[in-house]
Amino acid sequence: MLTIIERYTKNNPAYLNNLNKADSRYVEFQCIGPKGAVLHSIGTPQPLARVIAEYFDSPEAARAQASVHGVLQADGTYYKLAPDNFRMWHAGGTANNTHMGIEMTEPDCIWYDASKGYKLHIRNTSKALDHVVKTYGCAVELFADLCIQHNWDPLEDGVILSHKECYERGIGSNHGDPEHLWDALNTGYTMDTFRAAVAKRVKELEAETLDKKIEVIVKQILNDNRKSQEKTELRYKTLADLKAAPNSQHYLPTVEKLIAKGYLNGKGGSGDDLILDFSEDSIRILVTLDRAGVYGE
Ligand SMILES: [Zn+2]
Structure with missing residues (x-):
């Protein structure tokens, strides 16, 4: 469902600060790793992630101090x-x-009125809705993957937040994304529905992983079992093989008696080339029966 394209914004000053370990905040983040993720919506009518990626690598983004x-x-x-x-x-x-x-792109059938505090206008509701519903679904998938990779609980307070929630908690700037777009289109989406959807997807992915692990283990056990059987089970293909066996003195009298009496004809061949295809166990059974007098003298 997701196609991941690595396109690092190596000209972005934030990226460079990380490379240079500019201060302890960068060092700490790199050591500890992220504790969660913030979901954003880009706030511009641009549906292509490639174009937004190019922006974040440009002098414009450097001036805006955005990454x-x-x-x-x-x-x-x-x-x-x-x-x-x-x-x-x-x-x-x-x-x-x-x-x-994480930024989500926005449909090209909307526009923001800069003269009125970037008020959102929608030109084509069904097209905009289609874009937003699909992007939401992909964001659920992406955040579920991130939760698994980083061992986050998606329902734990403060792990998955929107930019709007960051503002409300006093840990982010005054933005309303991505809820502004969800609300404008009456999607019914909230960050609670988002977190619940991510949690559900994490469970599904974990169950799939467990199923795959069990499948691998069962295959391994069956394979090991087959190999050990092949290794331990002696088989005698022909009478000559049996004669050459270390225990032949115990087996040979019985087998020769059965051949002589016509009880044992093998699967073809004759003389020493008589094809017996006996396992060690089957010969032991024949010998035991012989000792019990089943075949007579
Ligand atoms: Zn944002």
């Missing part, structure tokens, strides 16, 4: 712009010290 870990578009294409354990500038507050930032 993120990745950008997701509606078809599941995810541009990864920095390693997960880099400290990036996405939330505009202390959330940057602990959380990854």
Whole structure:
């Protein structure tokens, strides 16, 4: 469902600060790794993650002091712009010290009115809705993967947040994304529905992983079993093989008696080349029966 394209924003000052370990916040983030992730919506009518990725690598983003870990578009294409354990500038507050930032792209059939506080207008509701529903689904998938990779509990308080929630908690700048777009389109999506969907997906993925692990273990056991059987079970293909066996003195009188009496004709061949195809166990049974007098003198 997700196609991950690594396109690190090596010209972005936040990225460079990580490479240079500019201060203790970068060092700490790199040592500890992210404690969670913030879901953003880019706030511009651009559906292509590639274009947003290029922006974050440009002087414009450097001037805006903006950077993120990745950008997701509606078809599941995810541009990864920095390693997960880099400290990036996405939330505009202390959330940057602990959380990854993931941007979702927005449909091209909306526009923001800069003269009226960037009020959102929608030109084509069904097209916009299609974009947002698909992107939401892909974000659930991506966040579920991140939860598994980083061992996060998606339902634990403060692990998965929106930029809006970061603002409300005093750990992010005054933004309303991504809820502003969800609400404008009456999607019914909230960060609670998002976190619940991620938690459900994590469970599904973990169950799939467990099933695969069990399948591998069962295959391994069957394989080991087959190998050990092959190793331990002696088989005698012909009479000559039996004659050459270390225990032949115990087996041979019985086998020769059975051949002489016509009880044992083998599977073909004759003389020493008579094909017996006996296992050690089957010969032992024949010998025991012989000793019990089953075949007469
Ligand atoms: Zn944001």
